[in-house]
Amino acid sequence: MQETRHNFREALKRLEVQALGGLDLVTTALDRALEAVGYQDVELAGMVVADDDLIDGRYLEVHQGILSLLALQTPVATDLRIVAALLHVIRCVERMGDQCVNIAKLVPLSGYESPKDKDILDAIERMGQLARSQLSQAQEAFASRNVGLAQDLVRQDSEINRLNREIFRRAVEIGDDVDTREWAMFMILVARCLERIGDNTVDIAEQVVFVVTGLFREFADASHPV
Amino acid sequence: MIPRDTQKTDPAQTQQPVRDKEPVEVSDSPAEEQQDVSTRSQDGVTAAGHNVVLTDLHAYYGSVHAVRGVNITFPPNEVSAIIGPSGCGKSTMVRCINRMHEEIPGARAEGSVTLDDVDMYGDNVDVTSVRRLVGMVFQKPNPFPTMSIFENVAAGLRLTGTKGVNMRERVHRALRAVGLWEEVKNRLNEPGIGLSGGQQQRLCIARTVAVEPEVILMDEPCSALDPVATLKVEELIDELKERYTIVIVTHNMQQAARVSDTTVFMLDGELIEHSPTDQLFTRPKDERTERYVTGKFG
Amino acid sequence: MTVLPEVSPRRRRTDKIMRGTLAAGTVLALIPLVLVIYYLIKKGIGAWSGDFFTTDPNGNFLGYPGGIKSAILGTIEIVAFATLISVPLGIGVALYLTEYGKQSKFANLVRYFVDVMTGVPSIVFGLFVYIVLVLGHVGGSGFAGWKGGIALALLMLPIVIRSSEVVLLLVPASLREAALALGAPRWRVITRIVLPTSLTGLVTGVLLSIARGAGETAPLLFTAFGAQVATANLGNQMNALPLQIFSDITSPRNEVVTRAWGAALTLVLMILILNLVARAVARRSRMA
Numbered sequence A: 001m002q003e004t005r006h007n008f009r010e011a012l013k014r015l016e017v018q019a020l021g022g023l024d025l026v027t028t029a030l031d032r033a034l035e036a037v038g039y040q041d042v043e044l045a046g047m048v049v050a051d052d053d054l055i056d057g058r059y060l061e062v063h064q065g066i067l068s069l070l071a072l073q074t075p076v077a078t079d080l081r082i083v084a085a086l087l088h089v090i091r092c093v094e095r096m097g098d099q100c101v102n103i104a105k106l107v108p109l110s111g112y113e114s115p116k117d118k119d120i121l122d123a124i125e126r127m128g129q130l131a132r133s134q135l136s137q138a139q140e141a142f143a144s145r146n147v148g149l150a151q152d153l154v155r156q157d158s159e160i161n162r163l164n165r166e167i168f169r170r171a172v173e174i175g176d177d178v179d180t181r182e183w184a185m186f187m188i189l190v191a192r193c194l195e196r197i198g199d200n201t202v203d204i205a206e207q208v209v210f211v212v213t214g215l216f217r218e219f220a221d222a223s224h225p226v
Numbered sequence B: 001m002i003p004r005d006t007q008k009t010d011p012a013q014t015q016q017p018v019r020d021k022e023p024v025e026v027s028d029s030p031a032e033e034q035q036d037v038s039t040r041s042q043d044g045v046t047a048a049g050h051n052v053v054l055t056d057l058h059a060y061y062g063s064v065h066a067v068r069g070v071n072i073t074f075p076p077n078e079v080s081a082i083i084g085p086s087g088c089g090k091s092t093m094v095r096c097i098n099r100m101h102e103e104i105p106g107a108r109a110e111g112s113v114t115l116d117d118v119d120m121y122g123d124n125v126d127v128t129s130v131r132r133l134v135g136m137v138f139q140k141p142n143p144f145p146t147m148s149i150f151e152n153v154a155a156g157l158r159l160t161g162t163k164g165v166n167m168r169e170r171v172h173r174a175l176r177a178v179g180l181w182e183e184v185k186n187r188l189n190e191p192g193i194g195l196s197g198g199q200q201q202r203l204c205i206a207r208t209v210a211v212e213p214e215v216i217l218m219d220e221p222c223s224a225l226d227p228v229a230t231l232k233v234e235e236l237i238d239e240l241k242e243r244y245t246i247v248i249v250t251h252n253m254q255q256a257a258r259v260s261d262t263t264v265f266m267l268d269g270e271l272i273e274h275s276p277t278d279q280l281f282t283r284p285k286d287e288r289t290e291r292y293v294t295g296k297f298g
Numbered sequence C: 001m002t003v004l005p006e007v008s009p010r011r012r013r014t015d016k017i018m019r020g021t022l023a024a025g026t027v028l029a030l031i032p033l034v035l036v037i038y039y040l041i042k043k044g045i046g047a048w049s050g051d052f053f054t055t056d057p058n059g060n061f062l063g064y065p066g067g068i069k070s071a072i073l074g075t076i077e078i079v080a081f082a083t084l085i086s087v088p089l090g091i092g093v094a095l096y097l098t099e100y101g102k103q104s105k106f107a108n109l110v111r112y113f114v115d116v117m118t119g120v121p122s123i124v125f126g127l128f129v130y131i132v133l134v135l136g137h138v139g140g141s142g143f144a145g146w147k148g149g150i151a152l153a154l155l156m157l158p159i160v161i162r163s164s165e166v167v168l169l170l171v172p173a174s175l176r177e178a179a180l181a182l183g184a185p186r187w188r189v190i191t192r193i194v195l196p197t198s199l200t201g202l203v204t205g206v207l208l209s210i211a212r213g214a215g216e217t218a219p220l221l222f223t224a225f226g227a228q229v230a231t232a233n234l235g236n237q238m239n240a241l242p243l244q245i246f247s248d249i250t251s252p253r254n255e256v257v258t259r260a261w262g263a264a265l266t267l268v269l270m271i272l273i274l275n276l277v278a279r280a281v282a283r284r285s286r287m288a
Helices: A006-039 A042-073 A077-109 A118-144 A147-172 A178-213 B090-097 B127-133 B149-159 B167-177 B197-210 B227-240 B253-259 B277-282 B287-293 C009-047 C050-054 C069-101 C105-119 C122-134 C145-170 C173-181 C186-214 C241-248 C254-287
Strands: B052-061 B064-074 B079-083 B107-115 B134-137 B215-219 B245-249 B262-267 B270-276
Touching (some): A006 A042, A042 B253, B079 B090, B090 B107, B134 B197, B197 B227, B227 B245, B270 B287, C050 C069, C069 C241, C145 C186, C173 C186, C186 C254
Parallel strands (some): B079 B245, B134 B215, B215 B245
Antiparallel strands (some): B052 B064
């Protein structure tokens, strides 16, 4: 006979794969959104908005799966914490998807052939890379229940936050040209979306610690500045 | 022996036995008058599983109306759980399926119970052949105390006068099917009651399975077992459904949730809700079901 | 801190008085029993010898009066015959009551009659057989061993029925249910499950009823009547231990009276052995 509660274990594993797989969907959306920003590609931006349905669909699937698992299998202890954490994770996935959509929606608004500032663009690209790397690290940390890796995310996120503040400062000092100023404002908004994505990965990291230790601690908030 | 699931009869040969095994000897009552249900024909439907249909079933204990007009289909090769508060008629209803209900003095049933469209309550149907097709496992494990482990598993075959079967092969196969083989293979001649509670219950399941029924009824099979033994039996049920249609009565809602594909909720003899388990426990259709599963009464 | 009240001295005294009274009553009740056994052994053991068990009580009028061979053989034959009749019949009735009749009106009527029969004085059975079988010379003779056997069987029958029913009811209903649910016809449930499970209990009941039957005198007085010579033919008049005792104890000859005591001791011993065997069988079943 196999290990006990075979069906339950399988279902739980599948649910985790589904939820973490949502992070892959987010990564794809993020890549596309940033590319659209960089090349002001309105069509690509439109695809990002349309494909958010995939992420929303994934959210509903995982949500229903969690309800079923709770009702039918009555998980306890670590299993219960995993299920609760997956609920958080998929919420974060959905929010991150929305942030990618927000970025994409800014593309047509920022106009074609607008003047662009190289420093800001570089910073945006750097933020994008960091966000991508944080997504991947969060996924890895959860899948391998690695607390160290989870806590390291805070360090990376502080870098994203710093870049966000820098872009803001740069935009304020950008000069008098109306078109440039307008473009820079939109870039601030893009940066803010990226910063939100970063925060969401930190939320996922907090869930990793919760699953492993049973304790919930905010890594970085108003009372615990990094 | 030809495996069960590949046996398909030519619809033209309507008198062919369903399974390719030696004819089962019926009891010594006048054979001409009694129809042996276990050799009924298989119609052209190719389902390898067996479904049970209850139509307008009523059951009485004297003047007490315990089951009131239940209509239900138990799908083949699925586990259906029946839940409900004490006295709601769930055990009574299930006992009508294998006609054990009528063994109680003063008890009677009306309506129709069909197995693959054959009426179990037909006029000339021999009750013992119904019970050979519909096996039952009880709440308290009840191995026969005067028999060894081997004899217990073979008891069903011996009690029904089955001839021409390889007894040893059937017994070994049944013990393997319930996962007891490794634990008892070296002590088949020891008394059946020497096993632990969980093992005894699996022994009783092996005894039921050795007769090769088509449907297995279980009346609160884990109530008398500890949690580990309960889990083992639940895993077993999950494996058994590949070959049998299973109906399980349980007052343990979590068990119904874990183990069944479909759940039926009964109250005061009536069928209130019959839904896929997933749905019944996340979005019950009837308010009474909701109140029962959330523990507001029961 | 919890304080448990102490037992009052008055309570202690009452307890002691109660214990003392009950113990004294028990001893009082045992005295006659002990006396009986004592007398039996003291008076009976003297009669025992090799000849005692191997010769018939048809000895010389003046010399050795003979042993009790025919009485022992007669008891064994008559009781065996009675057992052969009452046991299958009795167990059969008990099976009907537990498996088929259950609480029906007829079954309850049967139970009532069986209860009445256990209260009937044993001499009435003897008289019944005397009137019906002996006077009419049924079977070609008057008094006969087998007619004594019938009288004993009538006596033993209600005992066997009662004790068997109790034992059969002890077989858990769940076993019958399990067998029925497997598709067994009811008669197989009885022969393969109910009877084997209750076997030791039934045997114990039978042994006890045999012990009872072996000790009865009255039913044999007008049926087997007694005889001197040992015979294997149940159609003849037959001797039995209780009959022998009955006829010997009033004799003026001391040797004959002693023989009576010896016979009594033998009878008690036989019954004791039967009881011990019944106990051993019961204990073995509990240990299995």
